[in-house]
Structures are given as structure tokens and as C-alpha cells.
Amino acid sequence: MPKNFIPLTVLCLSLSACSTLTSPFSSGAAPSGNTVAPYREQVELTGRLNVVYQKDDKPESATVNFNWQQTAQRTDVTLYSPVGSTLATIAVTPQQAVLTQSGKAPRSAPDVDTLSAQMLGWSLPVSGLRDWLQGYAVGADGKRFVASPANDSVTTKDGWRLRYVSWQEVGQNAADNTPGALPQPRRIDAERNASAQADAVSLRIVLDPAPSAQAQ
Numbered sequence: 467m468p469k470n471f472i473p474l475t476v477l478c479l480s481l482s483a484c485s486t487l488t489s490p491f492s493s494g495a496a497p498s499g500n501t502v503a504p505y506r507e508q509v510e511l512t513g514r515l516n517v518v519y520q521k522d523d524k525p526e527s528a529t530v531n532f533n534w535q536q537t538a539q540r541t542d543v544t545l546y547s548p549v550g551s552t553l554a555t556i557a558v559t560p561q562q563a564v565l566t567q568s569g570k571a572p573r574s575a576p577d578v579d580t581l582s583a584q585m586l587g588w589s590l591p592v593s594g595l596r597d598w599l600q601g602y603a604v605g606a607d608g609k610r611f612v613a614s615p616a617n618d619s620v621t622t623k624d625g626w627r628l629r630y631v632s633w634q635e636v637g638q639n640a641a642d643n644t645p646g647a648l649p650q651p652r653r654i655d656a657e658r659n660a661s662a663q664a665d666a667v668s669l670r671i672v673l674d675p676a677p678s679a680q681a682q
Contacts, residue, residue, distance in 0.1 A: 500616065501613070504648075505602055507537060507538040508536065509600065510534065511673055511674070512533050512673070513671060513672050515671050517668070519665060541558040543556040563578040591626050594622060603622050605621065613628075614649065615633055626656050630654055632653040636649075636650045654673075656668070656669040
């Protein structure tokens with residue numbers, strides 16, 4: 467794999483097309499039952515991402531660590547190598563996406579999908595991940611999907627197959643660290659078959675334990 471490949475690959479984690487920053491899911495109490503924790507417009511997450519895809523008819527893969535900070539109108543992502551070096555920072559707003567790689571001038575585009583396609587030749591499901599990381603999606607039928615340990619898979623409207631493989635618990639009050647019974651995603655697998663419009667891609671996302679999960 468070329469030495470400069472990982473810094474390019476980390477762009478994929480920008481995770482949010484500018485035109486879709488505002489989620490279709492509003493904050494508030496989760497539905498009754500053992501469903502996922504309530505959706506939050508403002509959230510900070512850390513974790514790891516492994517991506518597998520085809521390049522020149524050969525499988526390629528890369529792994530990065532990330533810090534994700536999200537508000538209603540902005541997403542900021544810092545991407546790290548497995549040894550902790552900063553590979554890139556990404557800022558996404560409704561107006562544009564800006565990617566800054568170490569030692570290079572910032573690059574911008576109207577949206578992250580465009581930016582990733584320019585640099586990698588393929589794109590990831592950046593427009594959905596703001597919701598997927600919290601256990602929400604739009605199903606192939608156009609309806610809202612709310613994940614739970616008993617309802618852990620869905621095919622999205624744009625053809626991604628999601629599976630919530632493992633879970634952690636968070637306090638019912640998202641502002642405190644009180645252990646509770648509300649599940650939050652821990653590991654998410656996503657895959658998309660090749661089509662005339664897109665290449666085949668598979669993702670494995672592992673989120674670090676939430677504060678309340680670490681306290682248990």
C-alpha cells in the first residue's frame with residue numbers, strides 16, 4: 467500500500483455531507499421499550515474505523531482512530547493513525563467541507579462526498595453516519611428506523627446494510643453518568659454492494675465506551 471494512502475483514506479470518516487447536517491430525528495425521549503438512547507444533536511464520540519474496499523480489482527483496507535464532535539449545524543472530526551499521530555482534521559458545515567491534512571494546505575468542497583470522491587475515487591456513506599452512530603437510520607421504505615438489541619439490522623434507503631453488533635448502556639439522563647438501561651451502539655457493521663453508481667465498501671465502526679459504561 468502506498469505510504470500516502472492512509473492520510474487519504476482517513477477522509478472517509480468525515481461522515482457528514484454538508485447538505486444533510488440537520489438530522490431527520492429530533493432530540494427527545496426514546497420510544498418505550500429497550501430501544502436505543504435518545505438522539506442528540508450535540509454529541510462527542512471517539513472510536514475506531516476499519517474500511518475494506520476494492521481498488522484496481524484488489525481488496526484494500528485501512529484503520530483509523532477518530533474524535534467526533536457534532537452540533538446541529540457542524541461536524542468536526544479529527545483522525546489519528548493507530549500510533550496516535552494526527553492524520554487529518556475535517557470541518558463540515560451546511561456551506562462547505564474543509565479537510566486539512568498534516569503539512570498540507572486545507573482543501574474544501576461543497577460537501578464531503580465530493581471531497582472524498584476527488585481524493586479517493588470513491589465515497590463512503592457520510593450523509594447517514596450522523597444518525598447511524600447513535601442508532602438511527604432511514605430504512606429502504608423511507609420510514610424512521612430506531613435500533614435496539616432486539617431490532618439490530620436495517621437496509622437503508624440508499625442501499626447500505628447496517629447491523630448493530632454490540633451495545634453499551636448509558637444513563638437515562640444523557641447529561642449525567644448514572645448507569646441505566648438505555649442501549650447505545652458499541653460496534654456497527656455496514657456494507658454496500660457494488661453498483662453502476664458506487665463501489666463495494668464494508669465498514670466496521672467501534673465506539674469507545676460511554677462515560678456511564680466506563681463507570682460500571
